[in-house]
Amino acid sequence: xxxxxxxxxxxxxxxxxxxxxxxxxxxxxxxxxxxxxxxxxxxxxxxxxxxxxxxxxxxxxxxxxxxxxxxxxxxxxxxxxxxxxxxxxxxxxxxxxxxxxxxxxxxxxxxxxxxxxxxxxxxx
Numbered sequence: 001x002x003x004x005x006x007x008x009x010x011x012x013x014x015x016x017x018x019x020x021x022x023x024x025x026x027x028x029x030x031x032x033x034x035x036x037x038x039x040x041x042x043x044x045x046x047x048x049x050x051x052x053x054x055x056x057x058x059x060x061x062x063x064x065x066x067x068x069x070x071x072x073x074x075x076x077x078x079x080x081x082x083x084x085x086x087x088x089x090x091x092x093x094x095x096x097x098x099x100x101x102x103x104x105x106x107x108x109x110x111x112x113x114x115x116x117x118x119x120x121x122x123x124x
Contacts, residue, residue: 005118012042022102025050047103075109
């Protein structure tokens with residue numbers, strides 16, 4: 001996520017000095033992926049994201065289990081979305097990557113898709 005893309009999404013969001021990641025994002029990191037955290041400077045709400053490139057077999061496994069964690073979303077290409085406990089959970093799979101985003105800021109699939117698009121573009 002570039003600073004410009006982040007600013008375009010919401011100028012109040014910046015790097016989180018003490019990110020808190022979900023268990024699934026931590027799993028991505030433990031598997032060799034990366035995690036990033038952002039903080040809404042006004043509300044204090046956090047955004048946590050994890051990204052990893054996967055082999056075709058691993059990606060197939062993620063796709064097959066994603067419906068256990070969220071609903072397919074027609075708004076998010078190759079994506080799944082749900083809101084639980086006031087926080088949005090987004091999963092997106094591409095040709096060889098998996099993105100997970102968790103945040104109370106992203107409780108609408110359209111917002112989640114808009115936030116994730118720069119990540120998706122950088123991975124393509």
